Amino acid sequence: MADSFELLLSAELPPSLSADEVAELSWHTGAGPQPDALTIVSDFTEVFVDDDGRFEYENLPRPLLGPPRAAWRIGGVCHAALLPKEKGGWALSARQELHPDDFDLFNGLLRWLKEHATAFACHTRFYEEEDFAPVRDGRLVF
Numbered sequence: 001m002a003d004s005f006e007l008l009l010s011a012e013l014p015p016s017l018s019a020d021e022v023a024e025l026s027w028h029t030g031a032g033p034q035p036d037a038l039t040i041v042s043d044f045t046e047v048f049v050d051d052d053g054r055f056e057y058e059n060l061p062r063p064l065l066g067p068p069r070a071a072w073r074i075g076g077v078c079h080a081a082l083l084p085k086e087k088g089g090w091a092l093s094a095r096q097e098l099h100p101d102d103f104d105l106f107n108g109l110l111r112w113l114k115e116h117a118t119a120f121a122c123h124t125r126f127y128e129e130e131d132f133a134p135v136r137d138g139r140l141v142f
Contacts, residue, residue: 004073015088030066
């Protein structure tokens with residue numbers, strides 16, 4: 001049995017986003033380079049056990065919504081896009097496959113999006129379920 005979840009995300013973002021915020025979101029979708037400074041989600045700490053059994057910590061930033069790839073358990077394609085809107089602002093849409101180990105990272109991104117979006121919708125489902133449940137308060141909870 002796998003612990004995979006499908007996430008569907010849609011957010012309308014205002015034209016007041018800074019160039020740095022747009023660059024970071026673009027990186028998260030897999031469409032741009034990693035910015036020098038990360039502010040939306042800044043802590044990507046991974047814990048490892050070295051050969052002597054000691055814990056080691058390393059910050060390993062990675063895009064949370066991209067690049068596009070074939071989904072492993074949910075079928076179809078995992079993808080994301082951030083596009084400028086004709087009348088200003090930004091449209092973000094994504095379909096992703098998540099493991100519970102990544103929920104904290106995604107919660108940080110989802111909370112930021114919910115706080116900054118003019119419209120926000122996010123739904124998830126366990127890969128074996130048919131029905132989606134809405135994400136409440138920008139947090140993944142299962």
